[in-house]
Amino acid sequence: xxxxxxxxxxxxxxPDGGTDVNAIITVTCSGAGTAGQTGGGAAGEIIIVDTSxxxxxxxxxxARSAAQAALAEIVDGTWFAVISGSDHAELAYPPVASGPxxxxxxxxxxxxxxxxxxxxxxxxxxxxxTWLDLAGTVFASVPEVTQRHAILLTDGENxxxxxxxxxxxxxxxxxxxxxxRGAGTDWVVEEVRRISQALLxxxxxxxxxxxxxxxxxxxxxxxxxxxxxxxxLRVWAPQGAQILFVRQVAPSxxxxxxxxxxxxxxxxxxxxxxxxxxxxDYHVGVRVAAKAIGQEQLAARxxxxxxxxxxxxxxxxxxxxxxxxxxxxxxxxxxxxxGQTELAAMIQEGLAAKASGDTATATTKLGRAVQLAAETxxxxxxxxxxxxxxxxxxxxxxxxxxxxxAKADEMALDTASTKTTRIKK
Amino acid sequence: MSETPSPxxxxxxxxxxxxxxxxxCESCGTPLGGDAGPVAAAPAATEASPIDDLGSGPIxxxxxxxxxxxxxxxxxxxxxxxxxxxGADGYCETCGAKAPTERDHFRGTPAPWVAGVCDRGxxxxxxxxxxxxLASDAPGERAVLVVLDGVSNSxxxxxxxxxxxxxxxxALRAPFPRGMGTPASRSSAVTQALGAAxxxxxxxxxxxxxxxxxxxxxxxxxVVVVEQGLLAYANIGDSRAYWLPDGGPAVQLTVDDSAAQxxxxxxxxxxxxxxxxxxxxxxxxxxxxAPDIAPRTGQLEVAGPxxxxxxxxxxxxxxxxxxALAAQVAAAGTAVPLDLALALIAFAxxxxxxxxxxxxxxxxxxAATVPDPGQNASEPALDHQEESDG
Numbered sequence: 001x002x003x004x005x006x007x008x009x010x011x012x013x014x015p016d017g018g019t020d021v022n023a024i025i026t027v028t029c030s031g032a033g034t035a036g037q038t039g040g041g042a043a044g045e046i047i048i049v050d051t052s053x054x055x056x057x058x059x060x061x062x063a064r065s066a067a068q069a070a071l072a073e074i075v076d077g078t079w080f081a082v083i084s085g086s087d088h089a090e091l092a093y094p095p096v097a098s099g100p101x102x103x104x105x106x107x108x109x110x111x112x113x114x115x116x117x118x119x120x121x122x123x124x125x126x127x128x129x130t131w132l133d134l135a136g137t138v139f140a141s142v143p144e145v146t147q148r149h150a151i152l153l154t155d156g157e158n159x160x161x162x163x164x165x166x167x168x169x170x171x172x173x174x175x176x177x178x179x180x181r182g183a184g185t186d187w188v189v190e191e192v193r194r195i196s197q198a199l200l201x202x203x204x205x206x207x208x209x210x211x212x213x214x215x216x217x218x219x220x221x222x223x224x225x226x227x228x229x230x231x232x233l234r235v236w237a238p239q240g241a242q243i244l245f246v247r248q249v250a251p252s253x254x255x256x257x258x259x260x261x262x263x264x265x266x267x268x269x270x271x272x273x274x275x276x277x278x279x280x281d282y283h284v285g286v287r288v289a290a291k292a293i294g295q296e297q298l299a300a301r302x303x304x305x306x307x308x309x310x311x312x313x314x315x316x317x318x319x320x321x322x323x324x325x326x327x328x329x330x331x332x333x334x335x336x337x338x339g340q341t342e343l344a345a346m347i348q349e350g351l352a353a354k355a356s357g358d359t360a361t362a363t364t365k366l367g368r369a370v371q372l373a374a375e376t377x378x379x380x381x382x383x384x385x386x387x388x389x390x391x392x393x394x395x396x397x398x399x400x401x402x403x404x405x406a407k408a409d410e411m412a413l414d415t416a417s418t419k420t421t422r423i424k425k
Numbered sequence: 426m427s428e429t430p431s432p433x434x435x436x437x438x439x440x441x442x443x444x445x446x447x448x449x450c451e452s453c454g455t456p457l458g459g460d461a462g463p464v465a466a467a468p469a470a471t472e473a474s475p476i477d478d479l480g481s482g483p484i485x486x487x488x489x490x491x492x493x494x495x496x497x498x499x500x501x502x503x504x505x506x507x508x509x510x511x512g513a514d515g516y517c518e519t520c521g522a523k524a525p526t527e528r529d530h531f532r533g534t535p536a537p538w539v540a541g542v543c544d545r546g547x548x549x550x551x552x553x554x555x556x557x558x559l560a561s562d563a564p565g566e567r568a569v570l571v572v573l574d575g576v577s578n579s580x581x582x583x584x585x586x587x588x589x590x591x592x593x594x595x596a597l598r599a600p601f602p603r604g605m606g607t608p609a610s611r612s613s614a615v616t617q618a619l620g621a622a623x624x625x626x627x628x629x630x631x632x633x634x635x636x637x638x639x640x641x642x643x644x645x646x647x648v649v650v651v652e653q654g655l656l657a658y659a660n661i662g663d664s665r666a667y668w669l670p671d672g673g674p675a676v677q678l679t680v681d682d683s684a685a686q687x688x689x690x691x692x693x694x695x696x697x698x699x700x701x702x703x704x705x706x707x708x709x710x711x712x713x714x715a716p717d718i719a720p721r722t723g724q725l726e727v728a729g730p731x732x733x734x735x736x737x738x739x740x741x742x743x744x745x746x747x748x749a750l751a752a753q754v755a756a757a758g759t760a761v762p763l764d765l766a767l768a769l770i771a772f773a774x775x776x777x778x779x780x781x782x783x784x785x786x787x788x789x790x791x792a793a794t795v796p797d798p799g800q801n802a803s804e805p806a807l808d809h810q811e812e813s814d815g
Contacts, residue, residue, distance in 0.1 A: 238521030239507070266519070288521070294547035294778065296523045298516035315514055 002032045002228045002275070004304045006314035009333035013319050013326040014290070020244065021286045021299040023316040024333040028279040033227030035274065036078055040229055040306075041146030044079040044102055045220070046135045046176075047071070050154040050183070051084040055122035059183050062209030063153055066216035067117045070151065071110050073220035078105045079145050081138050082113055085131035086124035087159070091138060092116045101138035102145065128158045128195070129168035136172050147229035147274055148176035150199075151219050153212075155183040158191055165191070173198045177273045179219045181206050182415075185407040189414040197254060200273035204415050207408040226274035228306065233270040234263055236301040237286050243300075244285035246270055249337040251280065252418040253344045269305070281422070283337050284316060293322045333423055336376055340420040343372040343381060347417035351388075351410060354401065363389075363401055371397030378421045384413040505530060528552055528583065532763065533785075536560035539568045540762035541785030544770045546739055547778030553577055554737045554781035555586035555644075557594035560651075568651040569597045570785040573626065573644040574664050574737040576710060585630040585642035589711055592629035593648055596622040601652060615650075616722050619659035622648055623720045627711045634713050643712030646720065647679055649735050651787055654727050659720035662707040663738050664783075667747055669754055670731030675747035680721055682709035699745055705738065730790045732765070739782030740773050762786050 010023035036043025047067050055063065067082065074080050079102035082093040093113040094103040103109045131152065139148045158165050172178070178199035180192045183206050196203040202219075206212050233256070237243050246268070248254040260268035272280070286299045300316035321327050350365030366389050373381040374394045385391075387409035389399040502524075504511055509519030516523055529545040529552045539560035545552035553575030560568035571593045575582025602614045626646055634641045645662025658666045660679040663686075669675045680686060684706040688698040698704060709717055732754055744750045757768035769784040 236518075238517075239519050241521070292547065292774070298514075298521035298523065301512075301514070301516075313514070315516070 002038070002311075003030050004028070004231075004312035005030075006302060006304065006312040008302070008314040008316055009331050010316060011326075011329045011331045011334070012296075012317040013321045013323070013329070015324065015327040016293055016320060016322060017290045018318075018320065018327065019287050019290050021288060021316060021318050022331070022334045022338075023284050023300070023302075023314075024249065024331070024337055025282045025284060025302045025314045025316075026279060027233075027282065027304055027312060027314075029228060029231075029275040030277050032225065032275055032277045034075055035147055035149075035224050035226050035229070037075070038227045042079055042142075042144045043147040043224075043229075044081075044139055044142065044145035044149070045074050045223065046081045046083055046102075046138060046148075046150040048083045048085055048089075048131050048135060048150055048152040049117070049120060050086070050126065050156070051120050051122055051124075052086040052126045052156060053123050054126070054156040054186065055183075057122075059155055059209050060120065060122050062212040063183065064117050064120055066153070066212040067120075068114045069213045070216040070220040071105075071113055071117070073217055073224060074105045074110075075224050076105050076107075078224070079103070079142055080105050080109075080113070081135075082117060083131060083134055083138070084120055085126075085128065085154075086122075087127045087130075088124075089127075089130040089134035091134065092120070099141065101141040125159045126154065126156045127160050127164070128152075128154065129160055129164045132168040132172045132178075132195070135178075136175055139176055147226070149223045149226075149274070150176055150178045151216065151223075152178055152180045152195070153183060153206075153216075154180070154187050154192065156186050157188050166194070169195055169198045174271060177201050179203075179223070181212075181215055181219070182411070183209070183212065185411055189411050193415070200271060202252070205408065205411045207412070222276065223274075225276035228275040229273075230306065231272045231275050232305045233272050233282060234267055234301075234303040234305050234310070235270070235284055235286075236267040236303070238288060238298065239266060240289055241299065242287040243268065244287055245283070246285075247283045247341065248272070249281045249283045249340060250420045250422055251278075253341050253420060254418070256282075267301075272304075281333075281337065281420075283334070283341070286316065288318055291318075291320050293320050295320050336423045337420065339372050339376040340378065343369055343376065343378060344417045344420075346372060347381070347385070347413060351414050351417075354410075359401060363399060366401070367397040367399040369397075370394055370399050376421065377423075380416060380419065380421070381413075384409070384416055388413055528587075531556075532766070533558040534763050536562050536564070536568070538564040538762060538790075539570065539785075539787045540766050541570065541572075541735075541783065542763070542766040542770045543572075543783040544739075544774070544778075544781065546780055546782050547774055549577065549779075549781055551583050552781050553583040553586055553644075554739065554783040555583075555590040556783050556785055557590035558785055559594060559598065560787070565651065565653065565789055567600060567653075568787050569594055569648065570651075570666075570733070570735040570787060571597075571622075571626075571646075571648045572664050572735050572737055572783045572785060573646055573711070574662065574739075574781065574783070576643040576645075576707075576712075578640070579643045579712065580638050580640050581633065581635070582642040582644055585633050585712070586644040588629040588633045589626035589644055589646065593622040593626040593646070596625035597648065597650055601650070601657070612724060615655075615657045615724060619648065619650070619657060619722045620719060623659060623661060623711070623718055627715060627718045630711045631713045638713075641713040643710040643715065645707060645737070646711050647735055649678070649733060649787075651733065651789065654789075656725045656727060656733060656789075657722070658724070659722040661709045661711060661715075661718065661720045663705065665736055665738075665741055667734040667736070667750055668725060668727065668731060669734060669747070669751045670727065670729050672729075673748070673751060675751040677747050678723060678725060681707075682721070683707050695745060699742075727789055730788075733787040733789055734769075735783075735785040736769070737781060737783040739778070739780035740769055740784050742780060743773050743776040760788070762788055 084092045093116040179201035180196040180203045193203045246256045256270040263269045296319040299318040302314045303310045304312040346365045346369035354362035392398040504517035506522040507520040509517045511524040512518045534540040543556040555573045557571040571590045573586040573590045575586035645664040647660040647664040649658045649666045663681040663683045666678040685698040685704040766784045773782045
């Protein structure tokens with residue numbers, strides 16, 4: 001039985017007249033079990049592979065092997081399907097035209113699916129909205145599947161009328177989760193990140209075909225370890241208070257603020273998808289009415305709920321104090337993740353400015369990113385930044401844009417921008 | 426408490442187990458230490474029943490036993506700020522206000538004409554004030570208002586003050602004896618009863634004090650008994666009683682046992698004496714190391730309507746002069762005793778709440794309720810009143 005715990009890191013002391021409360025809530029899940037095996041409904045997995053004409057022979061071969069390797073990670077008994085995507089989507093496995101579009105995984109179905117994947121060849125364009133829509137239809141064909149997850153591989157830019165992809169993302173949001181990977185450097189990070197963020201998944205670049213198989217195995221293994229599905233983060237704030245933001249800040253930065261659904265007038269629910277044995281950190285900002293010095297009140301209850309059951313709760317408090325030694329302190333965790341959130345924004349904004357030719361803005365933003373990465377100890381970000389800028393002074397954040405940058409390095413920096421490191425204890 | 430052999434005790438309110446010696450239930454906040462053990466052991470409580478038997482004078486003994494401490498079966502009470510539901514985590518589910526424990530904030534309304542509030546204030550971390558109230562249903566007939574202020578630099582004074590307040594209340598549960606029927610003998614009987622109440626409170630304070638304590642619990646003491654038009658009062662230390670007649674002039678009934686009072690008697694103006702560094706040093710107190718537990722006593726016959734106020738220094742620190750307190754009562758603008766007590770607590774907290782605050786009030790309307798003392802004809806009417814209210 002999965003167990004959740006929540007711990008709160010904050011400085012609860014506010015100065016006279018202070019209103020804004022910041023807290024980091026670390027939620028840890030243990031005993032998650034295996035997807036679809038814990039009595040909370042069956043699990044379904046769909047592997048979506050780009051089979052457009054842009055997929056070169058070497059990439060196509062790598063994609064086939066990777067998809068087959070992913071099949072091997074799907075636990076027997078799990079419902080699954082394979083979709084090939086180009087300017088339209090096709091259900092490659094199971095080979096049915098109507099009825100349930102998912103098959104039960106066993107030795108036979110695994111072999112048949114593997115054979116179907118082996119027949120993939122590249123042809124046609126890229127219309128990712130049709131891939132997402134077919135995945136949704138296939139999941140819906142087996143109602144007992146309640147934990148739905150897909151992995152999506154593409155190698156190129158989406159070629160559809162504007163809005164088509166966003167509409168499909170909206171239809172899939174809250175229905176299935178999707179991890180996305182981009183092969184090579186001809187795909188658009190911002191576009192694919194829109195999919196993965198909305199569908200509570202990850203995004204990454206696979207620059208070399210040889211790395212594809214390992215990535216697919218890892219993604220599928222991670223998904224199968226998520227034994228707890230449909231976990232909701234809930235934030236209660238007192239009457240008259242304002243929730244400024246709700247963000248996941250580890251293992252990656254995801255702004256959840258606008259994903260609020262009302263649980264009751266004082267409580268908002270935010271989807272967090274399925275959980276494995278893992279730890280995630282959330283940053284919550286609440287604005288409350290100031291009270292008199294010495295008064296204490298609750299600024300937020302942060303809860304994890306599975307269905308209607310609250311399984312963990314952390315309390316965010318506010319105490320007004322006249323002692324400036326208490327009120328001036330910024331909690332280490334809050335400071336760390338505030339920096340990491342800004343780091344993600346600086347990298348994305350800096351790269352966007354660079355792409356549009358605004359060298360000055362790009363230099364400033366990436367310089368600030370270098371500074372923040374150093375301050376918060378995010379070595380991965382620092383090493384990825386080093387491939388895009390020459391660093392003159394890490395502390396001051398003075399950098400020069402490199403004259404020649406490998407596209408893959410820039411994309412790797414972009415996709416990794418939201419990944420955060422935990423505080424060094 | 427140290428002689429209790431069992432390793433755990435059970436909360437009488439919610440049934441949760443608590444370690445022996447715990448002062449409050451971890452689950453629901455119900456006071457444990459100050460309640461069950463010590464008060465039952467206090468000598469005054471066991472002596473109460475023979476006195477009750479003698480209380481067959483013209484004034485019927487109160488049949489309601491509404492003590493100031495809240496009923497144990499009340500369940501989690503609503504939020505004190507917004508009346509919302511208080512969650513299991515101890516915070517209001519609507520406004521988020523932290524719900525104080527029962528010991529940190531409690532209220533009593535033994536009858537519609539008497540109420541009191543005992544509050545931790547803002548600066549102190551626990552409430553060492555205590556209060557105990559009783560009142561007849563019939564307005565003005567009989568009430569007892571007890572306030573003790575535990576000395577904050579002594580150990581366990583919060584437990585001791587509550588035990589002392591309850592013991593004093595028990596000692597005064599029965600009406601005053603009439604003496605030989607002459608005013609002089611009645612007056613001396615009243616004085617004796619007040620002295621016995623102080624002794625009972627002291628015994629309760631001492632009984633909950635760890636014999637090995639090097640800093641034994643100590644507390645101030647003030648009590649006012651209302652019987653028809655009579656206000657009989659006694660005090661030790663610097664908790665006070667005021668009589669605030671409608672239309673004035675307001676008077677401070679009690680005289681402090683404090684360094685400030687000594688200075689004032691030597692001619693130092695009140696505002697100077699009460700703000701001097703030693704102002705709050707008391708010269709008499711209850712407790713194992715008490716030098717003298719004979720209270721100062723006094724009696725006042727009141728003819729017109731007004732408010733009786735019994736309070737700790739957490740209130741009068743912010744309005745010491747009788748007229749200043751009368752002004753706060755007027756500013757509260759309410760005829761409801763509980764609302765008035767709450768307003769006085771709110772006033773002190775708004776001024777900084779630097780100490781625990783207790784304010785107990787009784788609305789006195791003598792003209793309406795004083796019966797002819799020579800006639801027993803009022804008895805049926807009183808009985809009828811009790812029945813209709815019960």
